[in-house]
Amino acid sequence: MASSAQPPKSGVRVIVVGAGFAGLTAAIECHRKGHDVLILESFPELKILGDIISFAPNSGRIFQRWPGVDAQLDPIIHKSDGLLIKTYLGETLTKQIWDAEGLAYGKAYNGHRGEIHEIVYHHALDIGIDIRLGYKVDDYFETEDEAGVVANGERFVGDVVLAADGVRSKGRTIVLGYEDKPKSSGYAIYRTWFDSARLAEDPDTAWMVTNGDRHCAWLGPDIHFIAASIKNGKDFSWVCTHKDEADIEESWQAHAPLADALKVLEGWDPVVLKILKATPDPLIDWKLVYREPLPTWISPKRRIALIGDAAHPFLPTSIQGASQAMEDGATLGVCLTRGGKTHVQEAVAAFEALRYERVRAAQKTGEKTRDTWHKVDWKEAKKDPESIKLKRGSWLLNFDAEEYAEENYSRTVALLHDPVAVRALHRPNAIK
Ligand SMILES: Cc1cc2nc3c(=O)[nH]c(=O)nc-3n(C[C@H](O)[C@H](O)[C@H](O)COP(=O)(O)OP(=O)(O)OC[C@H]3O[C@@H](n4cnc5c(N)ncnc54)[C@H](O)[C@@H]3O)c2cc1C
Structure with a gap:
C-alpha cells in the first residue's frame, strides 16, 4: 500500500503552523502530492510528551501509506482483543471486542503519544519536509492572492496557511474575526x-x-x-x-x-x-x-484553514481527536491537488465542506458516550450491555479520507455556492 514515488511539483506553497498530528499529517500528505511545505512549531525541541493516545482504523490507514511508518509503530502499540467494561465496584458488564473492528475496518494504533509523535516527526524530516522549531506564530495575514504568518519577527508567505496550532489556536482569531476563549x-x-x-x-x-x-x-x-x-x-x-x-x-x-x-x-x-x-x-x-463548534474553519479570503484541535477539539470519550486531525490533513492534500495553485481558495472551501458534518458527528459520539458512562443505569446496563459500548461504527471507522475527497471533490465544488446544501451532502449516512 505504501509508495514513496514523488509526484511532480504542484507549485502550491503550504505553510503549516504546529507540528502536532494535525500539522505533521497535513504536511506529509501535502508533500506526498507534490506541494511545497514549511512547518513552523513553537516548541524549541522535540520532547516525548503525553501518554496514551488512540488512532482508530480511519487514521491507521493514513499511517500505512507512509513508507516504513507501520513497521516502526507496530512494536510500540497496544494489542488487546477488546475493552472490558466494569462497574466501579468491579462487576463485569460487557466486553467490546476490538478484533471484530480490526478485521472489518483495519488496524488501530494506540500507544504513547510522545513515542508515536517522534516516529511521525522523523518520517516528515526523512522525506525532506522543512520543519523549523522554536518559531512561535504571533500573527496571520491574507490577501486574495496569498496568505502568511509572522513568527519570531519574520514574515513567511505562501498560497495557503494551515493553522494546526491546537486547542488554544491563535489562527482562530483571523478565521472568526474575534478572539474565542476556551x-x-x-x-x-x-x-x-x-x-x-x-x-x-x-x-x-x-x-x-x-x-x-x-x-x-x-x-x-x-x-x-x-x-x-x-x-x-x-x-x-x-x-x-x-x-x-x-x-x-x-x-x-x-x-x-x-x-x-x-x-x-x-x-x-x-x-x-x-x-x-x-x-x-x-x-x-x-x-x-x-469549545462550542465553530461556525467556520476557514478565513474570509479562504486562504487560511484551521485544522485538528484548532478547528474541532474532541472529548476523549470519542477516541477520535487525533484520527480526525489526521483525516483533515489527508483531505487537504487531495483538495489542494485538485484545486491546484490557481484554485487554492476553492480547495480550502471544499476542504471545509467535505469535513464539517463528519467531524461534528464524530464529536457527538464522544458526548454521547461520556453522558452514558457517567450516568449509567446499572439495571438497564446489565439488561442491555450493548448500550454502554463505545459508539463506533462503519461510517466512522471504515472511512478513507483521501479516497472520499478524491471521489467527492468535483461535486462539492459545484455546490459551494450553497453552503447549507454542500455541508448536508457530506453528513454521514448513519446520521442523515
Ligand atoms: C505536548 C502534548 C501532549 C499531548 N498528549 C496527549 C496524550 O497523551 N493523549 C492524547 O489523547 N492527546 C494528547 N495531546 C493532544 C493530541 O495530540 C491532540 O488532541 C490531537 O492529536 C490533535 O492534534 P493537533 O495537532 O490538532 O493538536 P496538538 O497536538 O495540540 O498540536 C498543536 C501544535 O501546535 C503548536 N503550536 C501551538 N501554538 C503555536 C504557535 N503560535 N506557533 C507555532 N506552533 C504552535 C504546539 O506546540 C503543538 O505542537 C497532546 C498534545 C500536546 C501538544
Whole structure:
C-alpha cells in the first residue's frame, strides 16, 4: 500500500503552523502530492510528551501509506482483543471486542503519544519536509492572492496557511474575526504512564500486564477510569475523567498528587485502588477544555484553514481527536491537488465542506458516550450491555479520507455556492 514515488511539483506553497498530528499529517500528505511545505512549531525541541493516545482504523490507514511508518509503530502499540467494561465496584458488564473492528475496518494504533509523535516527526524530516522549531506564530495575514504568518519577527508567505496550532489556536482569531476563549468542560483527567513491574507482582493486578496487553474501563457516577497495558504488558497507562471546576488551563505538564485521585476513587473496586498504589506520584492533571463548534474553519479570503484541535477539539470519550486531525490533513492534500495553485481558495472551501458534518458527528459520539458512562443505569446496563459500548461504527471507522475527497471533490465544488446544501451532502449516512 505504501509508495514513496514523488509526484511532480504542484507549485502550491503550504505553510503549516504546529507540528502536532494535525500539522505533521497535513504536511506529509501535502508533500506526498507534490506541494511545497514549511512547518513552523513553537516548541524549541522535540520532547516525548503525553501518554496514551488512540488512532482508530480511519487514521491507521493514513499511517500505512507512509513508507516504513507501520513497521516502526507496530512494536510500540497496544494489542488487546477488546475493552472490558466494569462497574466501579468491579462487576463485569460487557466486553467490546476490538478484533471484530480490526478485521472489518483495519488496524488501530494506540500507544504513547510522545513515542508515536517522534516516529511521525522523523518520517516528515526523512522525506525532506522543512520543519523549523522554536518559531512561535504571533500573527496571520491574507490577501486574495496569498496568505502568511509572522513568527519570531519574520514574515513567511505562501498560497495557503494551515493553522494546526491546537486547542488554544491563535489562527482562530483571523478565521472568526474575534478572539474565542476556551471554557471549562467541567471535567479534568488524571493521567499517567509507568513501568508495569509492580502490577505484575500482585495477583489482583497481574492479569492486566501478563500474557499480552489488556484494556479495561470502570464506570462510576460522573467518573470513569480506563487502564491499558502496552508493549506486551511492559508499560501501563491509566486515565481517570472526573468532575473539576477549578480552571481552564489545559497543559500536558501540570501535575496533581496521587492522593487527589485516591480521594476521587474512594470505595472503588480494590483492583483500581491497587493500580493506584502501584502508580508513581505525581500524576498529570489535564483540565478538559470545551469549545462550542465553530461556525467556520476557514478565513474570509479562504486562504487560511484551521485544522485538528484548532478547528474541532474532541472529548476523549470519542477516541477520535487525533484520527480526525489526521483525516483533515489527508483531505487537504487531495483538495489542494485538485484545486491546484490557481484554485487554492476553492480547495480550502471544499476542504471545509467535505469535513464539517463528519467531524461534528464524530464529536457527538464522544458526548454521547461520556453522558452514558457517567450516568449509567446499572439495571438497564446489565439488561442491555450493548448500550454502554463505545459508539463506533462503519461510517466512522471504515472511512478513507483521501479516497472520499478524491471521489467527492468535483461535486462539492459545484455546490459551494450553497453552503447549507454542500455541508448536508457530506453528513454521514448513519446520521442523515
Ligand atoms: C505536548 C502534548 C501532549 C499531548 N498528549 C496527549 C496524550 O497523551 N493523549 C492524547 O489523547 N492527546 C494528547 N495531546 C493532544 C493530541 O495530540 C491532540 O488532541 C490531537 O492529536 C490533535 O492534534 P493537533 O495537532 O490538532 O493538536 P496538538 O497536538 O495540540 O498540536 C498543536 C501544535 O501546535 C503548536 N503550536 C501551538 N501554538 C503555536 C504557535 N503560535 N506557533 C507555532 N506552533 C504552535 C504546539 O506546540 C503543538 O505542537 C497532546 C498534545 C500536546 C501538544
